[in-house]
Amino acid sequence: MNSTENEKRLKIPRRQFIACGVAMSFMPWVPVAARYEDHRLPLTPQCDSQKPVTPAQTPGPFYLPNSPERSDLREPSDAGKPFLLQTMVVNRDCVPLQGVIVELWHADGQGRYDTKGYRYRGMQLTTAEGRTLFKAIKPGLYPGRTPHFHVRLWQEGQLQLTTQLYFQGMTQNERDFLFNPALLMQEQENTDHHSGVFLFVIDSHPV
Secondary structure, three states: OOOOOOOEEOOOOOOOOOOOOOOOEOOOOOOOOOOOOOOEOOOOOOOOOOOOOOOOOOOOOOOOOOOEEOOEOOOOOOOOOEEEEEEEEEEOOOOEOOOOEEEEEOOOOOOOOOOOOOOOEEEEEOOOOOEEEEEEEOOOOOOOOOOEEEEEEEEOOEEEEEEEEEOOOOOOHHHOOOOOHHHEOEEEEOOOOEEEEEEEEEOOOOO
């Protein structure tokens, strides 16, 4: 049986209350006993009406709706290096947004996308601090592209952002026709995994 068959499917979140807090720190990987070096986003910069929202990019040809609700996208059969991705979603006033659906999908370790199922696909709702945490892998090279993650953000049933996230230090970045340095993740490398952080800014409102 496919490991995603028993997962929850994408649901539109109920109205929820916003709690304060903008600092992000990595949570432990599995197994629970394994702890990793603390990694935080810089303090959120002061925002005003001129604060740019996160740049949009194409979803590409492999988007599938109804991603399962889960944090762990890894597959036991894939030898790709684990990658821990933590995100925060805020509006242009730097207010964390709770209940935003964050969809993530990416290629496997050989650069292949699953177009018939939900391998390396998942979604989560942001917490009161606007956070999500995904346990993924670093994707392999897809022909003509640099390694990347695909992301979509939904709020109250409305699509707020479609974009892609990129990895630091990849030689393919400068040759990729879609690459945007504004979409580079902050990263660190550990003994058994990589980790990355990204702050999404959307033109939206607290729910």
